[in-house]
Amino acid sequence: MAERPVVIVSNRGPLSFRVGDDGELVAKRGAGGLVSGLAPLVTGTSAVWIAAAISDADRRAAEQGVVDAEGMRVRLLALDPDAYRAAYDVVCNATLWFLHHGLYDLARRPRFDSRFRAAWDSYRQVNAAFADVVAESAPEGAAVLVQDYHLALVGGLLGDRRPDLRLVHFSHTPFAPPGLWRVLPTDLGRELLAGMAAHHACGFHSQRWADCFTACCAEQLGESPRTFVAPLAPDAADIRRVAAGEACAAALAELDARVGDRALVVRVDRIELSKNILRGFWAFEDLLDRHPEWRDRVVFGAFVYPSREGLPEYLAYRQEVEATVRRINERFASPGWTPILFDPTDDFPRSVAGLRRADVLLVNPIRDGLNLVAEEGPLVNERDAVLLLSPEAGVWDQLAGAARAVHPYDVSGTADALVEALVATPEQRAAEAGEIRRRAEARTPEDWLADQLAAAD
Amino acid sequence: MAERPVVIVSNRGPLSFRVGDDGELVAKRGAGGLVSGLAPLVTGTSAVWIAAAISDADRRAAEQGVVDAEGMRVRLLALDPDAYRAAYDVVCNATLWFLHHGLYDLARRPRFDSRFRAAWDSYRQVNAAFADVVAESAPEGAAVLVQDYHLALVGGLLGDRRPDLRLVHFSHTPFAPPGLWRVLPTDLGRELLAGMAAHHACGFHSQRWADCFTACCAEQLGESPRTFVAPLAPDAADIRRVAAGEACAAALAELDARVGDRALVVRVDRIELSKNILRGFWAFEDLLDRHPEWRDRVVFGAFVYPSREGLPEYLAYRQEVEATVRRINERFASPGWTPILFDPTDDFPRSVAGLRRADVLLVNPIRDGLNLVAEEGPLVNERDAVLLLSPEAGVWDQLAGAARAVHPYDVSGTADALVEALVATPEQRAAEAGEIRRRAEARTPEDWLADQLAAAD
Numbered sequence: 001m002a003e004r005p006v007v008i009v010s011n012r013g014p015l016s017f018r019v020g021d022d023g024e025l026v027a028k029r030g031a032g033g034l035v036s037g038l039a040p041l042v043t044g045t046s047a048v049w050i051a052a053a054i055s056d057a058d059r060r061a062a063e064q065g066v067v068d069a070e071g072m073r074v075r076l077l078a079l080d081p082d083a084y085r086a087a088y089d090v091v092c093n094a095t096l097w098f099l100h101h102g103l104y105d106l107a108r109r110p111r112f113d114s115r116f117r118a119a120w121d122s123y124r125q126v127n128a129a130f131a132d133v134v135a136e137s138a139p140e141g142a143a144v145l146v147q148d149y150h151l152a153l154v155g156g157l158l159g160d161r162r163p164d165l166r167l168v169h170f171s172h173t174p175f176a177p178p179g180l181w182r183v184l185p186t187d188l189g190r191e192l193l194a195g196m197a198a199h200h201a202c203g204f205h206s207q208r209w210a211d212c213f214t215a216c217c218a219e220q221l222g223e224s225p226r227t228f229v230a231p232l233a234p235d236a237a238d239i240r241r242v243a244a245g246e247a248c249a250a251a252l253a254e255l256d257a258r259v260g261d262r263a264l265v266v267r268v269d270r271i272e273l274s275k276n277i278l279r280g281f282w283a284f285e286d287l288l289d290r291h292p293e294w295r296d297r298v299v300f301g302a303f304v305y306p307s308r309e310g311l312p313e314y315l316a317y318r319q320e321v322e323a324t325v326r327r328i329n330e331r332f333a334s335p336g337w338t339p340i341l342f343d344p345t346d347d348f349p350r351s352v353a354g355l356r357r358a359d360v361l362l363v364n365p366i367r368d369g370l371n372l373v374a375e376e377g378p379l380v381n382e383r384d385a386v387l388l389l390s391p392e393a394g395v396w397d398q399l400a401g402a403a404r405a406v407h408p409y410d411v412s413g414t415a416d417a418l419v420e421a422l423v424a425t426p427e428q429r430a431a432e433a434g435e436i437r438r439r440a441e442a443r444t445p446e447d448w449l450a451d452q453l454a455a456a457d
Numbered sequence: 458m459a460e461r462p463v464v465i466v467s468n469r470g471p472l473s474f475r476v477g478d479d480g481e482l483v484a485k486r487g488a489g490g491l492v493s494g495l496a497p498l499v500t501g502t503s504a505v506w507i508a509a510a511i512s513d514a515d516r517r518a519a520e521q522g523v524v525d526a527e528g529m530r531v532r533l534l535a536l537d538p539d540a541y542r543a544a545y546d547v548v549c550n551a552t553l554w555f556l557h558h559g560l561y562d563l564a565r566r567p568r569f570d571s572r573f574r575a576a577w578d579s580y581r582q583v584n585a586a587f588a589d590v591v592a593e594s595a596p597e598g599a600a601v602l603v604q605d606y607h608l609a610l611v612g613g614l615l616g617d618r619r620p621d622l623r624l625v626h627f628s629h630t631p632f633a634p635p636g637l638w639r640v641l642p643t644d645l646g647r648e649l650l651a652g653m654a655a656h657h658a659c660g661f662h663s664q665r666w667a668d669c670f671t672a673c674c675a676e677q678l679g680e681s682p683r684t685f686v687a688p689l690a691p692d693a694a695d696i697r698r699v700a701a702g703e704a705c706a707a708a709l710a711e712l713d714a715r716v717g718d719r720a721l722v723v724r725v726d727r728i729e730l731s732k733n734i735l736r737g738f739w740a741f742e743d744l745l746d747r748h749p750e751w752r753d754r755v756v757f758g759a760f761v762y763p764s765r766e767g768l769p770e771y772l773a774y775r776q777e778v779e780a781t782v783r784r785i786n787e788r789f790a791s792p793g794w795t796p797i798l799f800d801p802t803d804d805f806p807r808s809v810a811g812l813r814r815a816d817v818l819l820v821n822p823i824r825d826g827l828n829l830v831a832e833e834g835p836l837v838n839e840r841d842a843v844l845l846l847s848p849e850a851g852v853w854d855q856l857a858g859a860a861r862a863v864h865p866y867d868v869s870g871t872a873d874a875l876v877e878a879l880v881a882t883p884e885q886r887a888a889e890a891g892e893i894r895r896r897a898e899a900r901t902p903e904d905w906l907a908d909q910l911a912a913a914d
Contacts (some may be wrong), residue, residue, distance in 0.1 A: 099781075
């Protein structure tokens with residue numbers, strides 16, 4: 001059949017706007033795995049990307065309809081700011097994200113009260129606005145690629161208005177198993193599942209997340225929507241470009257000066273509850289405790305940066321992380337040696353410098369949709385770093401048998417794995433790193449896109 | 458075949474001891490569902506009950522071997538106090554209880570560090586001590602009924618020392634689903650499952666918990682141990698005896714004086730995170746908020762009492778519960794009306810008075826092995842109380858279709874259910890309460906015991 005036109009629909013788009021000195025709108029390209037993964041599809045093509053207007057400048061851009069900038073065609077949606085905020089903060093970030101990642105302290109949260117029900121109405125309203133734009137503007141027969149949990153209801157709310165379209169939903173998060181899904185009020189949980197199931201197909205990074213979705217649908221809806229598995233892949237050229245840049249070289253020189261000839265353990269993460277940052281530090285502390293011979297011979301470089309600090313849960317977590325770093329550094333530091341390097345500013349070239357210099361890369365999330373760092377790190381690392389990876393990350397599917405497993409809750413087991421990684425021979429390291437690189441290069445973002453488009457047929 | 462001799466093995470036994478004025482040991486009968494359920498089996502029979510010595514007086518009793526008292530034959534085990542404390546507090550209460558009830562705040566807990574590993578060794582040691590006593594003292598061919606998660610390893614640690622015995626393990630808690638079971642360090646999770654699987658059969662209060670156990674065994678061990686389902690049942694005669702007693706009558710008179718002709722919502726629970734006490738109060742607050750016509754016309758009688766306050770999690774939860782009660786009472790109280798009656802002392806006749814007087818009984822746990830209050834309440838209630846029951850309690854299996862479901866996380870839904878219960882007609886209430894009583898009387902503790910013994914064959 002003829003190739004379908006393409007529409008991408010996501011909460012955050014590939015462009016954000018600011019007002020320039022001359023009062024004109026200036027477009028800036030965004031970052032993040034979703035944007036860099038989807039960008040090739042819209043760059044220099046007729047595809048249109050529909051996303052929410054976030055800033056005031058974005059709202060001005062929204063008035064112009066489809067904007068052509070940076071080689072992309074983007075249509076921003078100006079939503080009611082209060083409704084958008086309630087949908088994004090309360091439903092998306094504080095509820096659905098927590099649910100899919102299993103982050104609830106269930107004796108206390110969630111609290112599905114009247115405030116939540118109002119936010120849920122906003123979530124519906126935001127999803128309906130996206131569905132309306134799709135209904136009105138998508139080209140005949142288009143493949144509409146709806147991204148992530150922010151927009152689970154688009155397919156359902158579109159209804160039968162545009163039977164010519166093929167809507168695909170793709171989840172970038174894990175998916176809650178049925179026992180956890182039941183935490184949602186019954187009506188609302190069914191509405192969400194039915195909204196997703198109304199898409200032509202639902203995609204996930206891992207077969208495990210697809211199976212959880214299928215099991216939830218079987219239990220709550222008594223039906224089996226069509227699913228597909230398509231892991232996103234790192235943009236190898238892009239990360240290597242950053243690694244070869246001047247900013248990265250400068251950061252690496254600075255890092256080398258601080259680390260010296262010591263071994264370096266690295267993590268690169270948002271400060272995010274699911275990333276399991278606390279237990280990484282506890283494991284490092286356990287290592288220094290039980291293996292004093294490693295004191296002053298190893299440094300933990302934590303390239304982590306704040307996230308979602310509008311939510312009290314994230315601010316509290318950051319404070320715990322910082323207090324833990326302080327405590328461990330005060331306990332073990334000696335003249336000339338700071339055990340943990342920690343400076344929570346978002347500096348991508350510096351993080352890449354950390355990935356280049358690492359002897360051990362620790363990726364120990366308690367639950368993670370995919371985790372691209374586990375593949376990006378090995379692509380730029382220059383020392384055959386040992387990769388310690390939690391099997392609860394979706395990317396484990398690609399790296400099992402090559403990366404070493406660390407159990408995310410097993411703090412003393414993680415400490416043991418760190419020691420074993422630090423004493424691995426150059427031959428072991430070379431063999432493991434080679435196999436990991438081979439697997440990380442096996443797929444590209446274009447493969448992922450092709451899988452989504454194929455699912456539309 | 459001939460009837461087997463019986464041995465019961467549990468952490469807490471049916472008797473505790475104190476030193477009397479004359480320096481002699483005085484036995485006192487314990488309370489709790491497990492003890493009253495199993496007591497008929499050991500009262501006036503040759504059965505022996507093996508349990509841990511808790512107090513110093515218990516330790517003295519332990520030196521005497523099998524003690525005959527209160528018509529029962531009890532053998533207490535004096536364990537190393539530090540090992541017992543570590544096994545009980547760290548492994549049983551802070552880990553296995555939290556795991557089976559899904560109570561972890563996973564971004565922070567559990568923390569399987571060196572301290573935990575030491576406690577795990579203690580848990581093994583305590584289980585081994587029980588296994589040794591069984592090996593040495595159980596009569597030829599006995600049915601050995603091992604109770605609960607404190608003693609999951611007894612069957613495995615007994616090994617092949619006594620092939621003549623038939624060991625049955627019974628879990629009084631829910632059982633964690635596989636996704637949650639994986640939170641345990643892999644070696645330790647397998648050791649626990651294999652320890653349980655080494656019993657002749659493993660029993661549970663609900664098919665759902667048996668299915669979770671089976672799924673964990675399939676994933677972690679690749680085998681399917683024999684399971685059975687045998688819900689414990691209320692001791693109707695016992696609870697009615699308390700209800701007919703003088704202490705209960707006095708408590709009821711006092712309660713009547715405070716409640717007057719207002720409607721009374723009642724809950725009876727340990728102050729325990731899984732019981733969902735906070736959301737019960739939030740729902741009541743939501744009711745008073747959205748339905749001001751009910752102010753001064755309804756009272757929430759919270760007959761709750763402290764539990765496990767040696768664990769910081771429980772103390773923190775109690776403080777949150779108390780702060781919530783204070784806040785709601787300060788917000789709504791009027792002269793002559795206190796919205797929530799709350800006095801956290803453990804007074805069983807007073808709790809039974811609450812059950813007698815209730816117009817609505819709220820049982821909304823987030824996860825509960827069985828929950829006997831949901832059946833005991835209706836047996837003594839005198840006003841055809843409406844029962845609001847969480848489907849996450851094991852006893853839902855017996856009461857579905859008779860009790861009204863309340864979703865434990867749905868605070869505004871629970872408020873709606875409270876209002877609907879308060880306006881139910883006498884005819885509706887009589888019909889529902891009659892059916893619930895019929896079901897609550899359908900099984901006895903003796904049936905439960907017979908099921909355990911049958912599982913030994």
